[in-house]
Amino acid sequence: MSDAPLTDPPKKKRGWCFCAGCILIPLFTVICLVSAVFFGPDVAGWLGIFGMQAEEVYEGAPDPAASRSLTETFNELGIPGVKVYVIPIKGEPTQGAFIILDTSAGYKGMNPANTADDTFLLVLQGITRRNRDENLRLAHVTVDYRDEVGETATSFTAPQTLIEDYADGRITQEEFFGEIEIDLLGTLEYLGIDNLLEEIQQ
């Protein structure tokens, strides 16, 4: 037996490992989250988990003949300030059509002559006809509305099958617009609403 006086057992000291853990775990979590946001799409793309990014999907040369043909649809209807690009989609036998309605290049609306015709429907019927007759193999049509300085104000995209349903009279205009995709984030960014939200939150 020892004669040493009884004392309280020494308090277990929390070592530097504990403190490092306090700092490292949140730090690691933050790094993981930031990496997921910034590098996630690239890594996922390489691993084939998610789809390819737009730069890769549309890396090939545009199809000039198809682009000219679709631009002609607008020229025939007397609509100026329109440029169309048809670009092959990587990994698929189809192509994407991109219609630029550019106010800075003279675009004044679908019906500049103010005729009674439903010009929008005529445009979609023209695209559908050329797609079938010239075997353009369109998969999507995306419309880019540009403002007076050439900045994208809003954009929407629709699969070619949906365009054909409307052009052929199988669905109404309202049903067509209900099914398209509008770039909400891009449009809000253009309107400057993201900055407004940030200011209010501060």
Next chain:
Amino acid sequence: MKTTIKKFFLCLILILPLLFLSACENPDPELVEKALEAWAKKNDLYVNGQWKPEGVVLKAAQDTIGNITNSDETVQFNALDVLRDIEKAEDLAAEALLSYDTAKMASAISIRPKDWSLQDKDAAIWMVKGNGAAAQSAFTKSDELLRERLLSGGNCFNFRRTQLQNRMFALSDALGEYKLRHTPGDPTAEALRAEINRVADELHIMNSTKKSDFCGEK
């Protein structure tokens, strides 16, 4: 905190009408308004004549996830930046063709390195400059890029035909510009004409036989 949340939702309530007001500034105000209304109804942002601001948050969250996962729609919207690159590269290439500026053409190619049509324009400039080896190298690069592209699918015959049509346009543009500045019978003009004829012959054979040597169809 409560005040911040109230302000946040007040702002969200303002967003939807603002989105619609943006249609007024558009060249197609009625059309865009109709589109936005039908789209808002379908996406539960506008239900029974009432704005649903929380719907905007949900839709924005869906779009953000779509951005990370490269959803089909997001790819189409992000492709609008690719269009800007194409336009920039085309403008540079057009200027390069006018001034036979290979450095400018290199800048265009650096924007769209996998675009074989720019290689064909580069080749046309090298031909005008009398550097046949560099021109041939650019044509070969263009063919290689197309073959690389075809590894991931696509109709070889259609792609090759489009590539040759593009090549012929580039060479004809170069010849047209060149003839304006030089006398008839110039050797460079003759070389350009010979290359145009070679491309035209390949196109003619493709159109008549519906086969292409490039695609390994004999």
